[in-house]
Amino acid sequence: MDPINLDRRRLFVGSGLLGAGALLAACTSNEPEARAETTTVAAGGGSGNDEPGTEVVIGFSAPAADHGWIGAITTKAEEEAKQHTDVDFQAVEGSNDVNQQISQVETLISRKVDVLVILPFDGNALTEVGIRAMEAGIQVINLDRVFSSPRGARTWIGGDNYGMGAAAGYYLAQQLTAKGVKDPVIAEVQGIADLPLTQDRSKGFEEALATAGFKVSNQVSAQFTVESGQQVTSNLLQAAPKLDALWNHDDDQGIGVLAAINQAGRDEFIMVGGAGSRDMMDLIKADSGVMKATVTYPPSMAASAVRLARLVGQRKGMSDLVELGVPASITLTSETVTKENVDSYLSLGFES
Amino acid sequence: MTLSVPVPVKPGVLARMRGAEIRNLGLLAVLAVLVVIGAVTSENFLTTDNLENILVSSSVIGVVTVGATFVIIGGGIDLSVGAIVALASVWATTLATQSYGPWMMALCALLVGAGAGLVNGLLIAYGRLVPFIVTLAMLVSARGLAARIADNRTQIVTEQPIKDLATTDVLGIPLLVVILALVAAAGWVLLNRTTFGRRVFAIGGNAEAARLAGIDVKRGTALIYLISGTCCGIAAIMILARTTTGSSTHGNLYELDAIAAVIIGGTLLSGGRGTLIGSILGVLVFTTITNIFILNNLATETQNIAKGLIIVAAVLLQRRANRENGS
Numbered sequence: 001m002d003p004i005n006l007d008r009r010r011l012f013v014g015s016g017l018l019g020a021g022a023l024l025a026a027c028t029s030n031e032p033e034a035r036a037e038t039t040t041v042a043a044g045g046g047s048g049n050d051e052p053g054t055e056v057v058i059g060f061s062a063p064a065a066d067h068g069w070i071g072a073i074t075t076k077a078e079e080e081a082k083q084h085t086d087v088d089f090q091a092v093e094g095s096n097d098v099n100q101q102i103s104q105v106e107t108l109i110s111r112k113v114d115v116l117v118i119l120p121f122d123g124n125a126l127t128e129v130g131i132r133a134m135e136a137g138i139q140v141i142n143l144d145r146v147f148s149s150p151r152g153a154r155t156w157i158g159g160d161n162y163g164m165g166a167a168a169g170y171y172l173a174q175q176l177t178a179k180g181v182k183d184p185v186i187a188e189v190q191g192i193a194d195l196p197l198t199q200d201r202s203k204g205f206e207e208a209l210a211t212a213g214f215k216v217s218n219q220v221s222a223q224f225t226v227e228s229g230q231q232v233t234s235n236l237l238q239a240a241p242k243l244d245a246l247w248n249h250d251d252d253q254g255i256g257v258l259a260a261i262n263q264a265g266r267d268e269f270i271m272v273g274g275a276g277s278r279d280m281m282d283l284i285k286a287d288s289g290v291m292k293a294t295v296t297y298p299p300s301m302a303a304s305a306v307r308l309a310r311l312v313g314q315r316k317g318m319s320d321l322v323e324l325g326v327p328a329s330i331t332l333t334s335e336t337v338t339k340e341n342v343d344s345y346l347s348l349g350f351e352s
Numbered sequence: 353m354t355l356s357v358p359v360p361v362k363p364g365v366l367a368r369m370r371g372a373e374i375r376n377l378g379l380l381a382v383l384a385v386l387v388v389i390g391a392v393t394s395e396n397f398l399t400t401d402n403l404e405n406i407l408v409s410s411s412v413i414g415v416v417t418v419g420a421t422f423v424i425i426g427g428g429i430d431l432s433v434g435a436i437v438a439l440a441s442v443w444a445t446t447l448a449t450q451s452y453g454p455w456m457m458a459l460c461a462l463l464v465g466a467g468a469g470l471v472n473g474l475l476i477a478y479g480r481l482v483p484f485i486v487t488l489a490m491l492v493s494a495r496g497l498a499a500r501i502a503d504n505r506t507q508i509v510t511e512q513p514i515k516d517l518a519t520t521d522v523l524g525i526p527l528l529v530v531i532l533a534l535v536a537a538a539g540w541v542l543l544n545r546t547t548f549g550r551r552v553f554a555i556g557g558n559a560e561a562a563r564l565a566g567i568d569v570k571r572g573t574a575l576i577y578l579i580s581g582t583c584c585g586i587a588a589i590m591i592l593a594r595t596t597t598g599s600s601t602h603g604n605l606y607e608l609d610a611i612a613a614v615i616i617g618g619t620l621l622s623g624g625r626g627t628l629i630g631s632i633l634g635v636l637v638f639t640t641i642t643n644i645f646i647l648n649n650l651a652t653e654t655q656n657i658a659k660g661l662i663i664v665a666a667v668l669l670q671r672r673a674n675r676e677n678g679s
Contacts, residue, residue, distance in 0.1 A: 065504040066499065066504060066600065066601055067504070067506070067601065068506060193651065193653070194653075218646075218649050219649060220652075221652050223604065225599070225601040225602075225604060226506055226595045226599055226601065227595050227601065227602050227604065228604070229595075230594055230595045232646065234405055234408070234409060235405065235642060235646040236646055237405075238396055238399075238401060238405050238643070238647060239394070239396060239646050239647040239648075241396060241401075252506065255508070255595070255597055256595050256596075256597070259518075259595050259596045262519075263518050263519050265519075352505065352508075
C-alpha cells in the first residue's frame, strides 16, 4: 500500500491546490461554461473524465463465462473498454480453476499492465496474487467477489449480496402480509451453497423475512446451472406440496427452476428471482405465471470497474464526488424489479 | 434377471449369475431401507407424485448409466458421457436445428451422441489408445465445443413437442420413465441374450483370450463406445425436455454419477462381470437419497457424505457376498 499512498499524497499536494479553486466552482455550479473550465485541470474532482487522457493498459481476469451472468460481465467489460480510445484492454481467458486464474493474473503482472480488474473465482484464493500486483505497483480493481485482505486491491466494486437477499425478503414479506397470509410456507433455492455470497444472500433474506415474523421453511441449493435448478426444484416441490412464496437466488438457474414448476403444474405461489436476466424480466412483464419480481445484481458493474480502472490509471477521481481519488470501496444497490418498473430495467437485463 | 436362468451355461457362469443375484438383492435391501427411512422421516415421501418424481429424476442419468454399464463390463471407462450429453443438447437447440422442428432436434441429438461415441470407440479400438485418455480428451473438447457453439449462452427450447416430452404420461407413467425402461430393457436383452452381449463380457474379462477365441475385439470395443454415445444422445433429448434448454453446463459430473451407480450396482471396474439391473438400482439409490435429503430440508454437504458412505458400504457388502458365494 505504501507506494500508492505516496503517489496519492504527491497527487494531493501537487495538483490538489491547483485544482481546489476549480473544484469548488465545478461542484457548486451547473453552468456548462464552468464545467468546460475545469476540464483543463489535470487532477480529478472536476468533470471531463470522458475526455481522452494518458493511455492506460487494463488487464482483465474473470471466471469462465459458462453462464449468462459471468458471460455478461466479460462482454460489458470489453464493450466499455472499446468506448475509450485511451484504454488498451487485455483480457485473459476465463477460468474456474483458481490456480489457473492465479497464473493468468501473474502473466498480466509480468506484462506490466497499469491497472488490473480481477473478478476472482474465489476471493480468498486470489488475494495473495492481488497483493503481489499491488506491491509491483499495479493498481488492482477487485470486482465483486471480495479479497480477504484490503491490501490486495486499490478499490473494490461489487454487488450487495446481503442487500439482494434483503430486497427479496422485504418484497415477499410485504406481498404476503398484504394478502393476509398467516404462517406462510416460504422456500429458497440457493446457488452454490459453500460460496460466501450465497450465505450472505440467505442471511439477508432470512433477516428481512424475520421483520414480518416469517421464516424460510425449505432451503435447497443448486449449482447456478439450469439442470441443477430443475433437479433440486422438482424435489423441493415434493417436499412442500403447498407453497406461498419462493426465492430463487439466480436467474440463470431460474430457467430450470421454472421448468420444474411448470412440469409439476404448480402455480399457487409467487416467485422472486435474482440477478435480473432478460428472460425473467420478460416473464415479469408478461405477468402470466408465478414469476413476479427479481432483485438485481447487475453485471454492468464490470463496465463500471473498467471505468474506475481507467480513472485510477489516469490518477483522476470520480467527477460526481468531491474527493480527488476513486473511493476504496463501492457497493451497488440491489433493486427490486416488478411489473410496475420492469420497463426501465429491460435494457439492463442480461441474456441467459 | 430371475433365478430361472435358461439351462445352458457352464457351472462357472451359473455361479457368477448367482453372485450377481445376491449383489442385486443387497442393493434392493439398501433401497428398501432408504424407502423406510424416507417414509418415516417425511409424510410426503410415499406419495404417488413423489415416487414418480424419483423415477423421473433417475431417468436421464439412468439412460446414461445403461451405456456406462456396457463400457465398464467391456473393460473400459467412459469419462466423456456428461460432456457428450451437453454437446448433443446444445447442437440440438441451435437456431438452425430448431428451425427444422422437433424430429430434427431429436435426430440431431442422437447423431451427435452416437458420433462422439464412435470417435471414442475408433480411437480406442483401432488407434490403440487408453480409454481413460481418449474419453478424458473427449470430455474436455466436447464441453469446449458445446460452449463454443452456444457462445456460453443457455439456448432455450422453443419447440413445444420437445418440452411436452417431460409432461406426457403413457398409461399413467411419465414418458421419461418409459424411455428409461425401454432403454434398460433393450440394453438387458442386448447384454444377456445376444452373441454381442456375450462378447462384451468376454472382451472385458480378458481381451487377449477373447481375441484368441476368434472374437473381433476391435469391432466389439468400438461398438461398446458407440452404444454409450447413443445413450448420451437419448439422455440429451430427455434433458432438453426436462430443463427446456440446451447448455454446455448440462450433464455436469454425469461421468462420476454413472460410474458410481455402475460400481455400487455390482459391476467390476476391471470389467468382465456386472449387471444392468444393478446399475439401475444404483441410480435409484442415489436419486432416492437426494430426494430424502431435500424432503427433510437437509444440506447438500451431508447428502454427499451419505453418498460416499453408501458407495463404500455397498462395495464392502458385495465383496462379502462374493466370498460367501465362493466366487
